[in-house]
Amino acid sequence: MSTTPPSPLLFALREGTRDCHKALEARLPFFSPGFDSAAYRRLLQAYYGFHTPLEHHLSDYQGPERRKTATLARDLLALNLSAADIGALPQCQALPAIHDEASALGVMYVLEGSTLGGQVLKRAMAERLGIGHDSGAAFLDVYGELTGSYWRSFLERLGQASAAAPSHAITVQAAIDTFTRFEAWLDQRNVLN
Ligand code: HEM
Known part of the structure; x- marks a missing residue:
């Protein structure tokens, strides 16, 4: 989706997290036989947590326009959870550490990148479960028609960081931690294959 060549930092993030993405994608149940609305709802509750x-934790590093949890909450309401149910959902304590811009960028890479995969999932869930923007699947297309431009502006920020700081290890490690801890959390919530 990027029109400019990948910055060295983006390149390092892609290399560093390719296996994590594959591993998580393989265990997520979206395409599993038997995946139904109840399983989708359980999965989304775990995402919320x-x-x-x-x-x-990211709020010092990203603008409110990139917040996604209000959309997740809206989906859960559409799937018949009450506001009280949502407020009582368990929340992960073992989060990736965010100490500075470099680590924040690694976490953001994972969360922002997932909006790209979300485009595939949005279409699949419409087909499989018959859900869409107003019936529980808004999170899968959280930026709507702005998905491409939000991704490109994030890549610009990565490009600037890449030029300013030649060491990418902190950012890549934060991205790997984000994938690993997300997978561990989903596992703990019993929503993975
Ligand atoms: C079954 C679930 C998933 C599928 C089918 C999927 C699929 C995809 C696809 C097709 C892309 C490339 C999109 C493009 O280049 O336009 C992508 C990118 C990405 N996805 Fe996923 N994804 C899934 C889950 C996730 C999850 C849960 C996360 C993170 C929490 C994630 C993080 C990313 C990241 C960071 C990228 C960006 C890679 C880059 O261009 O540098 N994905 N995904």
């Missing part, structure tokens, strides 16, 4: 506290 990870994204909510993590987004809170």
